[in-house]
Amino acid sequence: MRTAEAFAKTRAEGRAALVGYLPAGFPTLADSIKAIDIMIENGADIIEVGLPYSDPVMDGPAIQKAADRALHAGFRTSQVFEVVEAVSGRVPILIMTYWNLVERYGTGRFAADFAAAGGAGLITPDLIPDEADEWLAASDAHDLDRVFLVAPSSTDERIASTVAACRGFVYAQSVMGVTGARSATSTAAPKLVERTRAHTDLPIGVGLGVRDGDQAAEVASYGDAVIVGSAIVGCYLETDDVPSGHQRLAELTTELAGGVRR
Incomplete structure (x- = not known):
């Protein structure tokens, strides 16, 4: 299924989309598949599957810990497919992947x-369009979406050049620094979205920090x-066993889905 189809559906329903993130192979390979099923159900x-990496410099502690567990359990890049x-x-x-893994x-x-495998596209947080010629060609050849990031520090010129290379949606990194659930959403996010809308008609996804339904409603x-990642990973890091994590994930996803529908 293409990203544009999902956004056409949510726009027709007059609401924002809920994007859930989980690293492949966490808590185990089979359980990461189960967890994604739970989020969809x-x-x-939309689902973001994280590709575990040994040096995830842009990820917060929860996602770093999850990726580390997957790698120590023997996860390999090919298993993401x-x-x-x-x-x-x-x-x-x-x-969602660091570019070094794709190049390798x-x-x-x-x-x-x-x-x-049926994938829709890549989110590439450490790749900028200026250095993405090989990916632009490959994504065109295989009809894949390409999602680049804009941030509060991005100039208007950088935002314009970034969104021009995007297909599917634009990822607005709403806070500076690493990822992670926060007690309050970013005050810079609405302004960043406004600045980005001036340069594109593509949907704009807002990521970094959402942890509950109220925050989801605010961002929506x-x-x-x-876009929710660390709070989803926390369902497994903060429980004693995987079945409890699955139950907590089901409850959290239901709450977040309610939030974007308010």
């Missing part, structure tokens, strides 16, 4: 294997998508 409109294939078809599935695998090969009042 309880109202997630197993996860994507197992969950694709109902909602768009995107991979081979950009063209990665795009081909991802498309064959100005963003086209609410």
Whole structure:
């Protein structure tokens, strides 16, 4: 399923989309597939599958810990396609990945294997369009979305050039620094979304910090998508066993889905 289809649906319903993030292979390979199923069943409109990396400099402590567990359990890059294939078809599935992993695998090969698994596109937090010629060509060849990031520090010129290279949606990094659930959403986010809308008609997803339904509703009042990662990972880090984590994830996703529908 393509990202544009999901946003057409949520726009028709007059609401923002809920985007749920979880690293592949966490808490185990099979349980990451189960967790994504749970998110879809309880109202997630789009899924971001994280590709675990040994040096996740932009991720907060929760996601770093989850990626570390997956890697120590033996997770390999090729297994991300197993996860994507197992969950694709109902909602768009995107991979969020540091670019070094794609280069090491081979950009063209990665795009081909991802498309064959039913994936919709990549979110590339450490890749800028100026340095993305190989990915732009590969994504065109395999009809994949490409989601680049804008931040509060981005100049208007940088925002314009970034959104021009995007396909699917634009990722608005609403706070500076690493990811993580926060007690309050970013005050810079609405202004960043406003500045970004001046340069594109693409949907704008807002990420970093949302942890509950109230915050989801707040972000949904100005963003086209609410992106939640650390709070979802926390469902497993803060419980004693995986079944309890699954139950907590179902409850959290239901709450977040309610929030974006207010």
